[in-house]
Amino acid sequence: MGIAPYVGGKSKAKEGVRVVKLSSNETPLGPSPKARDAYEAAAKYLHRYPDGTATLLREAIAKTYSLPLENLVCGNGSDELIGLLVHAYAGQGDEVLISEHGFLMYQIYAQSFGAVTVKAPEKDLRTDVDAMLARLTPKTKIVFVANPNNPTGTYITNDEMARLHAGLPSHVILAIDGAYTEYADKPDYATGLELAQTSRNVVCLRTFSKIYGLSALRLGWMYAPHAIADAINRIRSPFNVSAAAIAAGTAAVADTAYVDHSRAFNNKWVAWLTHELNNIGLTVVPSIANFVLVKFPCDKHNSSAANAYMTELGLIPREVGNYGLPEYLRISIGLEEDNRAVVQALTDFMKS
Numbered sequence: 001m002g003i004a005p006y007v008g009g010k011s012k013a014k015e016g017v018r019v020v021k022l023s024s025n026e027t028p029l030g031p032s033p034k035a036r037d038a039y040e041a042a043a044k045y046l047h048r049y050p051d052g053t054a055t056l057l058r059e060a061i062a063k064t065y066s067l068p069l070e071n072l073v074c075g076n077g078s079d080e081l082i083g084l085l086v087h088a089y090a091g092q093g094d095e096v097l098i099s100e101h102g103f104l105m106y107q108i109y110a111q112s113f114g115a116v117t118v119k120a121p122e123k124d125l126r127t128d129v130d131a132m133l134a135r136l137t138p139k140t141k142i143v144f145v146a147n148p149n150n151p152t153g154t155y156i157t158n159d160e161m162a163r164l165h166a167g168l169p170s171h172v173i174l175a176i177d178g179a180y181t182e183y184a185d186k187p188d189y190a191t192g193l194e195l196a197q198t199s200r201n202v203v204c205l206r207t208f209s210k211i212y213g214l215s216a217l218r219l220g221w222m223y224a225p226h227a228i229a230d231a232i233n234r235i236r237s238p239f240n241v242s243a244a245a246i247a248a249g250t251a252a253v254a255d256t257a258y259v260d261h262s263r264a265f266n267n268k269w270v271a272w273l274t275h276e277l278n279n280i281g282l283t284v285v286p287s288i289a290n291f292v293l294v295k296f297p298c299d300k301h302n303s304s305a306a307n308a309y310m311t312e313l314g315l316i317p318r319e320v321g322n323y324g325l326p327e328y329l330r331i332s333i334g335l336e337e338d339n340r341a342v343v344q345a346l347t348d349f350m351k352s
Protein backbone atom coordinates (compact mmCIF):
# COMPACT_ATOMS: atom_id res chain seq x y z
CA MET A 1 0.00 0.00 0.00
CA GLY A 2 3.02 2.27 0.22
CA ILE A 3 3.34 2.30 -3.58
CA ALA A 4 2.11 5.50 -5.23
CA PRO A 5 0.18 4.19 -8.29
CA TYR A 6 1.57 5.09 -11.70
CA VAL A 7 -0.66 7.70 -13.32
CA GLY A 8 -0.64 7.66 -17.11
CA GLY A 9 -0.89 10.75 -19.31
CA LYS A 10 -4.29 12.44 -19.36
CA SER A 11 -6.32 12.30 -22.55
CA LYS A 12 -9.45 14.30 -21.79
CA ALA A 13 -10.39 17.94 -22.24
CA LYS A 14 -13.71 19.71 -21.95
CA GLU A 15 -16.49 18.63 -24.27
CA GLY A 16 -16.45 19.95 -27.82
CA VAL A 17 -12.71 20.65 -27.87
CA ARG A 18 -10.44 18.63 -30.18
CA VAL A 19 -8.07 16.70 -27.94
CA VAL A 20 -4.38 16.67 -28.80
CA LYS A 21 -2.77 14.18 -26.44
CA LEU A 22 0.79 15.28 -25.75
CA SER A 23 1.07 13.54 -22.40
CA SER A 24 2.41 10.03 -23.10
CA ASN A 25 5.21 10.44 -25.66
CA GLU A 26 3.33 8.52 -28.33
CA THR A 27 4.18 9.17 -31.96
CA PRO A 28 1.65 11.38 -33.78
CA LEU A 29 2.49 9.53 -37.02
CA GLY A 30 1.16 6.17 -35.85
CA PRO A 31 2.73 2.85 -36.82
CA SER A 32 4.05 1.72 -40.19
CA PRO A 33 1.10 0.86 -42.49
CA LYS A 34 2.72 -2.56 -42.85
CA ALA A 35 2.33 -3.11 -39.10
CA ARG A 36 -1.33 -2.11 -39.25
CA ASP A 37 -1.93 -4.58 -42.12
CA ALA A 38 -0.20 -7.36 -40.20
CA TYR A 39 -2.32 -6.61 -37.14
CA GLU A 40 -5.51 -6.83 -39.18
CA ALA A 41 -4.41 -10.11 -40.76
CA ALA A 42 -3.85 -11.56 -37.27
CA ALA A 43 -7.61 -11.26 -36.64
CA LYS A 44 -8.12 -14.52 -38.58
CA TYR A 45 -6.31 -16.56 -35.92
CA LEU A 46 -7.76 -15.25 -32.67
CA HIS A 47 -8.73 -18.76 -31.55
CA ARG A 48 -5.05 -19.87 -31.51
CA TYR A 49 -2.52 -19.24 -28.76
CA PRO A 50 0.42 -17.12 -29.84
CA ASP A 51 3.90 -18.57 -30.29
CA GLY A 52 5.17 -18.44 -26.70
CA THR A 53 8.73 -17.84 -27.92
CA ALA A 54 7.72 -15.00 -30.30
CA THR A 55 10.26 -16.43 -32.72
CA LEU A 56 9.19 -14.57 -35.87
CA LEU A 57 9.36 -11.29 -33.99
CA ARG A 58 12.69 -12.07 -32.38
CA GLU A 59 14.07 -13.08 -35.79
CA ALA A 60 12.95 -9.75 -37.23
CA ILE A 61 14.54 -7.83 -34.33
CA ALA A 62 17.72 -9.94 -34.66
CA LYS A 63 17.91 -9.10 -38.37
CA THR A 64 17.25 -5.36 -38.07
CA TYR A 65 19.64 -4.85 -35.16
CA SER A 66 22.20 -7.58 -36.04
CA LEU A 67 21.75 -9.40 -32.74
CA PRO A 68 21.80 -13.10 -31.84
CA LEU A 69 18.28 -14.51 -31.56
CA GLU A 70 18.88 -16.43 -28.35
CA ASN A 71 19.64 -13.25 -26.39
CA LEU A 72 16.31 -11.62 -27.21
CA VAL A 73 13.28 -11.79 -24.92
CA CYS A 74 9.99 -10.07 -25.74
CA GLY A 75 7.54 -8.68 -23.24
CA ASN A 76 4.12 -7.17 -22.77
CA GLY A 77 5.56 -3.68 -23.06
CA SER A 78 9.04 -2.93 -21.79
CA ASP A 79 7.29 -2.29 -18.46
CA GLU A 80 6.81 -6.05 -18.10
CA LEU A 81 10.49 -6.66 -18.81
CA ILE A 82 11.53 -4.07 -16.20
CA GLY A 83 9.31 -5.90 -13.72
CA LEU A 84 10.68 -9.33 -14.64
CA LEU A 85 14.24 -8.11 -14.27
CA VAL A 86 13.55 -6.74 -10.80
CA HIS A 87 11.61 -9.88 -9.88
CA ALA A 88 14.53 -12.07 -10.89
CA TYR A 89 17.39 -10.06 -9.41
CA ALA A 90 16.26 -7.75 -6.58
CA GLY A 91 14.20 -8.59 -3.52
CA GLN A 92 13.90 -7.97 0.19
CA GLY A 93 17.00 -6.23 1.51
CA ASP A 94 18.39 -5.40 -1.94
CA GLU A 95 18.84 -2.01 -3.57
CA VAL A 96 17.97 -0.75 -7.05
CA LEU A 97 19.93 2.32 -8.08
CA ILE A 98 18.43 4.98 -10.34
CA SER A 99 19.05 8.64 -11.08
CA GLU A 100 17.06 11.38 -9.35
CA HIS A 101 14.51 11.87 -12.14
CA GLY A 102 14.58 8.33 -13.49
CA PHE A 103 11.50 6.62 -14.98
CA LEU A 104 8.95 5.90 -12.23
CA MET A 105 8.34 2.23 -13.04
CA TYR A 106 11.81 1.25 -11.78
CA GLN A 107 10.86 2.42 -8.32
CA ILE A 108 7.36 0.91 -8.44
CA TYR A 109 8.66 -2.54 -9.37
CA ALA A 110 11.54 -2.34 -6.86
CA GLN A 111 9.12 -1.52 -4.09
CA SER A 112 6.69 -4.22 -5.15
CA PHE A 113 9.40 -6.88 -4.79
CA GLY A 114 10.57 -5.51 -1.44
CA ALA A 115 13.75 -3.81 -2.70
CA VAL A 116 14.76 -0.28 -1.80
CA THR A 117 15.25 2.35 -4.50
CA VAL A 118 18.33 4.53 -4.09
CA LYS A 119 18.38 7.76 -6.09
CA ALA A 120 21.53 9.57 -7.17
CA PRO A 121 21.29 13.35 -7.71
CA GLU A 122 21.53 14.60 -11.29
CA LYS A 123 23.60 17.49 -12.67
CA ASP A 124 21.72 19.78 -15.07
CA LEU A 125 18.95 17.16 -15.21
CA ARG A 126 21.41 14.54 -16.53
CA THR A 127 22.39 11.24 -14.96
CA ASP A 128 25.62 11.89 -13.05
CA VAL A 129 27.90 8.85 -13.31
CA ASP A 130 30.04 9.80 -10.28
CA ALA A 131 26.96 10.33 -8.12
CA MET A 132 25.60 6.95 -9.23
CA LEU A 133 28.88 5.15 -8.49
CA ALA A 134 29.12 6.86 -5.09
CA ARG A 135 25.78 5.33 -4.11
CA LEU A 136 26.70 1.73 -4.87
CA THR A 137 26.57 -0.49 -1.78
CA PRO A 138 27.01 -4.23 -1.26
CA LYS A 139 23.20 -4.42 -1.48
CA THR A 140 22.97 -2.89 -5.00
CA LYS A 141 21.62 -5.44 -7.49
CA ILE A 142 20.42 -3.45 -10.52
CA VAL A 143 21.31 0.00 -11.90
CA PHE A 144 18.68 1.42 -14.26
CA VAL A 145 19.58 4.19 -16.71
CA ALA A 146 17.04 5.39 -19.24
CA ASN A 147 19.06 6.82 -22.09
CA PRO A 148 17.60 9.19 -23.25
CA ASN A 149 15.81 9.64 -19.95
CA ASN A 150 12.11 10.21 -19.44
CA PRO A 151 10.95 12.80 -18.33
CA THR A 152 14.08 14.93 -18.90
CA GLY A 153 14.92 14.01 -22.53
CA THR A 154 18.63 14.22 -21.69
CA TYR A 155 21.26 11.54 -22.32
CA ILE A 156 24.64 10.35 -21.19
CA THR A 157 27.38 9.73 -23.72
CA ASN A 158 28.81 6.39 -24.73
CA ASP A 159 31.95 7.19 -22.71
CA GLU A 160 29.93 8.05 -19.61
CA MET A 161 27.94 4.81 -19.91
CA ALA A 162 31.19 2.84 -20.30
CA ARG A 163 32.59 4.55 -17.19
CA LEU A 164 29.45 3.71 -15.21
CA HIS A 165 29.69 0.09 -16.32
CA ALA A 166 33.41 -0.09 -15.52
CA GLY A 167 32.66 1.07 -11.96
CA LEU A 168 30.10 -1.66 -11.27
CA PRO A 169 30.95 -5.00 -9.65
CA SER A 170 30.30 -7.82 -12.13
CA HIS A 171 27.29 -9.15 -10.22
CA VAL A 172 25.41 -5.82 -10.52
CA ILE A 173 23.20 -5.57 -13.60
CA LEU A 174 23.30 -2.39 -15.67
CA ALA A 175 19.89 -2.05 -17.36
CA ILE A 176 20.01 0.47 -20.20
CA ASP A 177 16.46 1.49 -21.04
CA GLY A 178 16.37 2.70 -24.64
CA ALA A 179 12.64 3.46 -24.91
CA TYR A 180 13.56 6.56 -26.96
CA THR A 181 16.84 5.36 -28.42
CA GLU A 182 15.61 5.29 -32.04
CA TYR A 183 15.22 9.09 -31.95
CA ALA A 184 18.79 9.73 -30.81
CA ASP A 185 21.12 11.08 -33.48
CA LYS A 186 24.11 12.45 -31.56
CA PRO A 187 27.61 11.24 -32.50
CA ASP A 188 28.61 10.71 -28.84
CA TYR A 189 25.46 8.67 -28.07
CA ALA A 190 25.29 4.88 -28.24
CA THR A 191 22.37 2.51 -27.75
CA GLY A 192 24.29 0.32 -25.32
CA LEU A 193 23.82 -2.80 -27.48
CA GLU A 194 27.55 -3.01 -28.16
CA LEU A 195 28.35 -2.76 -24.46
CA ALA A 196 25.70 -5.39 -23.72
CA GLN A 197 27.20 -7.78 -26.28
CA THR A 198 30.64 -7.56 -24.78
CA SER A 199 29.60 -7.81 -21.11
CA ARG A 200 27.90 -10.35 -18.88
CA ASN A 201 25.95 -7.88 -16.77
CA VAL A 202 24.40 -5.39 -19.22
CA VAL A 203 20.87 -5.61 -20.60
CA CYS A 204 19.16 -3.30 -23.08
CA LEU A 205 15.42 -2.68 -22.86
CA ARG A 206 13.45 -1.45 -25.86
CA THR A 207 9.86 -0.67 -26.68
CA PHE A 208 7.48 -0.65 -29.63
CA SER A 209 5.40 2.05 -27.89
CA LYS A 210 7.36 5.10 -29.05
CA ILE A 211 8.86 5.41 -32.54
CA TYR A 212 7.12 2.22 -33.69
CA GLY A 213 3.72 3.60 -32.72
CA LEU A 214 2.33 0.38 -31.21
CA SER A 215 1.63 1.53 -27.61
CA ALA A 216 -1.84 -0.02 -27.63
CA LEU A 217 -0.47 -3.50 -28.34
CA ARG A 218 1.96 -3.50 -25.38
CA LEU A 219 5.22 -4.79 -26.83
CA GLY A 220 8.82 -4.49 -25.74
CA TRP A 221 12.04 -6.45 -26.08
CA MET A 222 15.22 -7.02 -24.21
CA TYR A 223 18.74 -7.96 -25.22
CA ALA A 224 20.27 -9.87 -22.34
CA PRO A 225 23.35 -12.06 -21.79
CA HIS A 226 22.48 -15.77 -21.86
CA ALA A 227 22.20 -16.31 -18.11
CA ILE A 228 19.86 -13.35 -17.67
CA ALA A 229 17.72 -14.19 -20.73
CA ASP A 230 17.44 -17.73 -19.36
CA ALA A 231 16.29 -16.51 -15.93
CA ILE A 232 13.71 -14.15 -17.42
CA ASN A 233 12.36 -16.89 -19.73
CA ARG A 234 11.86 -19.14 -16.70
CA ILE A 235 9.69 -16.66 -14.80
CA ARG A 236 7.72 -14.88 -17.53
CA SER A 237 4.23 -16.12 -18.29
CA PRO A 238 4.24 -18.56 -21.22
CA PHE A 239 2.26 -16.41 -23.67
CA ASN A 240 3.22 -12.95 -22.44
CA VAL A 241 3.13 -11.41 -25.93
CA SER A 242 -0.09 -11.57 -27.96
CA ALA A 243 -0.28 -12.87 -31.53
CA ALA A 244 -1.42 -9.45 -32.76
CA ALA A 245 1.60 -7.80 -31.13
CA ILE A 246 3.95 -10.41 -32.62
CA ALA A 247 2.49 -9.85 -36.10
CA ALA A 248 2.51 -6.05 -35.95
CA GLY A 249 5.91 -5.84 -34.27
CA THR A 250 7.49 -8.16 -36.85
CA ALA A 251 6.31 -5.92 -39.69
CA ALA A 252 7.17 -2.70 -37.84
CA VAL A 253 10.74 -3.59 -37.00
CA ALA A 254 11.43 -4.62 -40.60
CA ASP A 255 10.17 -1.30 -41.95
CA THR A 256 13.34 0.68 -41.27
CA ALA A 257 12.44 3.33 -43.86
CA TYR A 258 9.35 4.23 -41.84
CA VAL A 259 11.44 4.52 -38.66
CA ASP A 260 13.90 6.80 -40.48
CA HIS A 261 11.00 8.95 -41.65
CA SER A 262 9.53 9.15 -38.12
CA ARG A 263 12.92 10.07 -36.64
CA ALA A 264 13.50 12.83 -39.19
CA PHE A 265 10.01 14.23 -38.60
CA ASN A 266 10.43 14.17 -34.83
CA ASN A 267 13.88 15.67 -34.69
CA LYS A 268 12.88 18.54 -36.95
CA TRP A 269 9.98 19.43 -34.63
CA VAL A 270 11.93 18.97 -31.39
CA ALA A 271 14.42 21.55 -32.66
CA TRP A 272 11.63 23.88 -33.81
CA LEU A 273 9.63 23.63 -30.58
CA THR A 274 12.76 24.18 -28.47
CA HIS A 275 13.68 27.26 -30.47
CA GLU A 276 10.19 28.76 -30.45
CA LEU A 277 9.65 28.20 -26.73
CA ASN A 278 13.06 29.70 -25.96
CA ASN A 279 11.99 32.72 -28.00
CA ILE A 280 9.07 33.36 -25.67
CA GLY A 281 11.33 33.20 -22.64
CA LEU A 282 10.77 29.61 -21.54
CA THR A 283 13.63 27.31 -20.62
CA VAL A 284 13.58 24.03 -22.54
CA VAL A 285 15.80 21.17 -21.43
CA PRO A 286 17.82 19.96 -24.46
CA SER A 287 16.03 16.78 -25.59
CA ILE A 288 17.09 13.96 -27.91
CA ALA A 289 13.77 12.15 -27.46
CA ASN A 290 10.22 12.79 -28.73
CA PHE A 291 9.22 15.29 -26.07
CA VAL A 292 10.48 18.44 -24.42
CA LEU A 293 10.64 19.32 -20.74
CA VAL A 294 9.72 22.98 -20.29
CA LYS A 295 10.44 25.06 -17.19
CA PHE A 296 7.91 27.69 -16.12
CA PRO A 297 8.42 30.66 -13.82
CA CYS A 298 7.24 30.59 -10.19
CA ASP A 299 4.86 33.54 -10.62
CA LYS A 300 1.36 33.48 -12.10
CA HIS A 301 2.84 31.90 -15.24
CA ASN A 302 3.66 28.72 -13.35
CA SER A 303 3.44 25.17 -14.65
CA SER A 304 0.01 24.39 -13.20
CA ALA A 305 -1.47 27.57 -14.71
CA ALA A 306 0.16 26.64 -18.04
CA ASN A 307 -1.23 23.12 -17.77
CA ALA A 308 -4.75 24.47 -17.12
CA TYR A 309 -4.43 26.98 -19.98
CA MET A 310 -3.29 24.35 -22.48
CA THR A 311 -5.85 21.78 -21.32
CA GLU A 312 -8.67 24.30 -21.80
CA LEU A 313 -7.60 24.45 -25.45
CA GLY A 314 -7.47 20.66 -25.75
CA LEU A 315 -3.65 20.50 -25.71
CA ILE A 316 -2.80 17.98 -22.99
CA PRO A 317 0.76 18.09 -21.57
CA ARG A 318 2.10 15.99 -18.67
CA GLU A 319 2.63 17.41 -15.19
CA VAL A 320 5.82 16.00 -13.70
CA GLY A 321 5.62 16.98 -10.03
CA ASN A 322 5.69 13.26 -9.17
CA TYR A 323 9.17 13.16 -10.76
CA GLY A 324 10.31 15.94 -8.42
CA LEU A 325 9.95 18.51 -11.20
CA PRO A 326 6.98 20.66 -10.13
CA GLU A 327 8.09 23.71 -12.14
CA TYR A 328 8.06 21.78 -15.41
CA LEU A 329 5.65 20.37 -17.97
CA ARG A 330 6.56 17.61 -20.39
CA ILE A 331 5.16 18.07 -23.87
CA SER A 332 5.28 15.33 -26.53
CA ILE A 333 5.92 16.19 -30.16
CA GLY A 334 2.71 16.24 -32.17
CA LEU A 335 1.79 16.81 -35.79
CA GLU A 336 2.91 20.11 -37.32
CA GLU A 337 -0.42 21.79 -36.52
CA ASP A 338 -0.28 20.54 -32.92
CA ASN A 339 3.24 21.85 -32.37
CA ARG A 340 2.25 25.21 -33.83
CA ALA A 341 -0.84 25.25 -31.59
CA VAL A 342 1.36 24.59 -28.53
CA VAL A 343 3.62 27.55 -29.36
CA GLN A 344 0.63 29.81 -30.00
CA ALA A 345 -1.05 28.74 -26.75
CA LEU A 346 2.07 29.26 -24.64
CA THR A 347 2.79 32.59 -26.34
CA ASP A 348 -0.71 33.79 -25.40
CA PHE A 349 -0.37 32.31 -21.93
CA MET A 350 2.93 34.09 -21.23
CA LYS A 351 1.38 37.39 -22.34
CA SER A 352 -1.77 36.85 -20.26
Ligand SMILES: Cc1ncc(COP(=O)(O)O)c(C=O)c1O
Pocket residue numbers: 024025076077078079080103146149150177179206207208209215218219220
Ligand atom coordinates in the same frame (compact mmCIF):
# COMPACT_ATOMS: atom_id res chain seq x y z
C1 LIG B 1 11.98 5.31 -20.15
C2 LIG B 1 10.79 4.44 -20.37
N1 LIG B 1 10.93 3.12 -20.21
C3 LIG B 1 9.90 2.28 -20.40
C4 LIG B 1 8.65 2.76 -20.77
C5 LIG B 1 7.53 1.76 -20.90
O1 LIG B 1 7.20 1.53 -22.19
P1 LIG B 1 6.22 0.34 -22.62
O2 LIG B 1 5.07 0.99 -23.26
O3 LIG B 1 7.05 -0.49 -23.55
O4 LIG B 1 5.86 -0.44 -21.40
C6 LIG B 1 8.46 4.12 -20.95
C7 LIG B 1 7.12 4.63 -21.30
O5 LIG B 1 6.83 5.79 -21.28
C8 LIG B 1 9.55 4.99 -20.74
O6 LIG B 1 9.42 6.30 -20.87
